[in-house]
Amino acid sequence: MNAPHLPRALAPKALRPLRFEQVVIVGKYQAPGARNAVEEIAQFLMAEGCDVSLELQTALNTGITDHPTIDVAGIDCHTQLALVVGGDGTLLGIGRQMARHGVPLVGINQGRLGFITDIPFDSYREVLRPILRGEYQEEARSLMAASVWRDGRCVFEATALNDVVVNRGAVASMIELRVEIDGHFVANQRADGLIIASPTGSTAYALSAGGPLMHPDIGGWVMVPIAPHTLSNRPVVLPSHSEIAMEIVAGRDASASFDMQSFASLLHGDRVVVRRSEHSLRLLHPVGWNYFDTLRRKLHWNEGA
Template sequence: MPDTPDMQKTIALVVRPNTAGIEQPVQQLVDFLQHSGYHVVFEAATAGHLALPGVEAMSADQIGATAQTVVVLGGDGTMLGIARQLAPYNVPLVGINLGRLGFMTDISVERMIPALDAILGGKARSEKRTMLEGCVKRNGETIHCGQAVNDVVVARGAGAGMIELKVTVDGSFMYNQRSDGLIIATPTGSTAYALSAGGPLLHPSLGGIALVPIAPHALSNRPIVVPDTSTITIEIVAGRDTSINFDMQTFASLMHGDQIIISRSPHYMTFLHPEGWTYYDTLREKLHWNEYPAGDCRPK
């Protein structure tokens, strides 16, 4: 007796929109998964821009409640968007890279079928990543909250001058900083905006949160890593058009006296990688650490 969809294991697909030629690899992936006995569904936005018959659409909440695994075809931005929505459900994520860097979407389209076959067959490396949560308080009232996989960024507006921030960690005053802003990054986010601002690379297994100033006025304001058990409070002291964003995707405008309270989220993000994968493989590939001078015959 064949399995009904309720009896089958459900695999959800999330696909980056506006990607030329994406229909063919998506169809290939759907055919492979269905032939392997899985019930394949599209995330609702994916279903809206991909007209493939016979594939059910589900909301993120429905996927979180029913899916065994979520396969993301896109870049890190696509992964960030769905990861935040699915964080409360702890559904493992597999990333197929259609972007440029792909620190989180680390499997090439060319390798996706054998890699997924091995991962879904149990030959996978599971990796948990921490997240951040932050809330904005104004006159004692919470006006905005958000979750971040990569970072929470407090920054000046376009055309505005420097902003001044008062930063405390676990109730202890750290500094008043004049700068273009401040990045509060997870280890996952240490390879994103924080890296371009001069922050350190943090291995994902580390329990740390990086505070990285953006163009600080005082050169002595250096990046610092604090324990991920810390509660970080940032108060807006001065500056115009200051805003906060979570993974560059959700925003709120800030006023003088507003406080942003940031801590580790109770939720985690779980990645599934091919067996034998290491974080250093990703760094070498994405940061081109494996490149040698012309004529050098060492293996790449």
């Protein structure tokens, strides 16, 4: 007697072959429960047929020794996909380093807001499974190349995905900045500081300072003053091919920050120059992902409607 055939609707769906077989996990190892989260995701990936490695610092700081480790410099040679487990800050930190390698990133959110780590931890299995098999949406996020110049010499360089910020010091006084765009004088601005943000960074510090939300596909930067002395000093959207220079004219203990993760102290006469980086960050999202869905969910739009 032949075994009965399963009805078509109940037959198991055949899985597509893996698009990404070599996956590295980068974790926010300072967070409570980070080790358990990384181990759980690693086991899931292995069950799906992936070769799993851990980013070196993630492995060292979580104490996980069951998987090969790889440093950031070697990721481009041995990895097809990087899986970032944490918050936006974790992805910012690793994303700046990996953009030059062209390895795509997927963000699993263990933080609070999660504008770019947009996959909730409690649903990573059903979301990751099709991504691993090539069913995803990809977008490129532009980066900024920033430098600090003193007496004609470059004394500091950094890359930023979110923003470059020039701030006053702890003393309760404003700083004055001479701002130039593509070598043309724009204004001397007196404020607590000035933010140059990418579309990705428009939902970060720039938003809290009154800047506009910018769609990631827009090729531009936004220049946002922090508590300006003159109320007519408003945010300005600039093309991303512009070179923006901010020179310290007055004020004490000024500093520049880059994604709020690296910092440089500034002296009078120092110039902070921001231009578009030659590298972009590759982000993968689940099929059907939409930027406005993320904004609505994270910013709590239409609550109670």
